[in-house]
Amino acid sequence: MNFYPHHIGDFNNATRHLTRVERSLYRDLIELYYDTEQPLPADDYDRLARRVIAVTEEEKSALQYVLDEFFTLEDGVYKHERCDIEIEKYRNVSSAKARAGKASAEARKKKAAPKKKKATSDSEHNLTGVEQVLNVCATNQEPRTKNQEPINKDICAAKAGTNQSDCREVFEHWQQEMNHPKSKLDQKRTGLIKKAIKLGYSIEDLKSCITGYTHSAFHMGQNENGTRFDGLDLILRDASKIDFGLQQLQTANKPGTKPNGYQQTNSNHNAGNHGRIENNTERAMRIAREAAERIESAGSTSH
Structure with a gap:
């Protein structure tokens, strides 16, 4: 076995009364048991002690105590009930996986055989006697050009129940609500939409969430x-972000209520804005006006 389940609570409860040396030896014995997938031999005690690095008399005495308490001596070997159960589970799972792998390979082989046989039969049927002789080693594959079979590169292809129209519908709604007409539906945005749908949100939920952020x-x-x-990467980042957007829309639709927005700072209140938030245009105009006043003031002083 390359690994085994180590239940910390069970181990601590069973070994709390042991010394550190005894706990360490017990862990080494268990790992040796799992590694070999068989009981520990009892016919050569010194060899077993060396395999778990029990060298001093104190360590050997601790080893014997651990063996007597946690293992059962039967037919010349030390057995451990919990280890035997886990090894049996491991072997059953490995055997099941091996059988499933063989069955899957056999099924693929049987499925491919009729197709191969039919393709060979069809090609031979279409050839004349002379052509059959001349084309024994020829390939039946016909050359293809890029224009023969257009490749659908839309990354919003159907996968796990999410189809192209679902992704496109959500994305175009975001473009319209947030005024991003030139944005593209790339792989990252497609993945966000698919992930949100897998979480259990419907297409209408996602559209409502996006609309909610506009409030x-x-x-x-x-x-x-x-x-x-x-950004769509923020709005659909996780369930909490989606829930926030839905709550914003729900709050906005209630009469006499306002959605949660940006709360004005104390400095803005002290400046006499009374809660009004300065947008980008007002801010640019204010800066330009202040600059003009400084230039005019400097000119008056020079005269």
């Missing part, structure tokens, strides 16, 4: 930096 003042740019946080 969030903070995400629409009404924040300290005037930055919009409307």
Whole structure:
């Protein structure tokens, strides 16, 4: 066995009364048992002690104590009930996987045989006697050009119940709501949509979530930096983000309520804005006006 289940709670409860040396030896004996997949030999005690590095008299005495307490001596070997159960499970699983692998290979082989036989028969049927002689070693594959079979490169192909139209519908709704007409449906965005659908959200849920973010003042740019946080990678990042968008839309649809948006800072209140958030255009105009006033003031001083 290359691995075995180590249940920490079970091990600690069973060995709490042991010394550190005894606990270490017990663990070494178990791993030796699993590694060889057989009981520990009892006919050569010194050899067993060396295999678990029990060298001093104290370590050998601890080894004997652990063997007597946790193992059963039967027919010249030390047996461990829990180890035998886990080894049997491991062998059953390995055998089942081996049988399944053989059955799968055999099924593929049988499935491919009729197709191969039919292809050979059809090609021979279409050849004349002379052609059969001349084309014994020829291949039946016909050359293909790039224009013969157009490749569908749309990364929104159906997979695990998510088809092209589902992904496209959600993406185009995001483009329209967030005003990103030139954005492309790349592999990352497709993966986000598929992941959200696998979580259990419907197409309408995702569209509602996207619409919900348009009611969030903070995400629409009404924040300290005037930055919009409307990317599809943020909106559909995980379940909590999707739930937030749905909640925003639900809150916006309730009469007399406002969605959760950006809360104005104390400095803005002290400046007399009374909760009004300065957008990008107002900010640019204010900076330009202040610059013009400074230039005019400097000119008056020089005269």
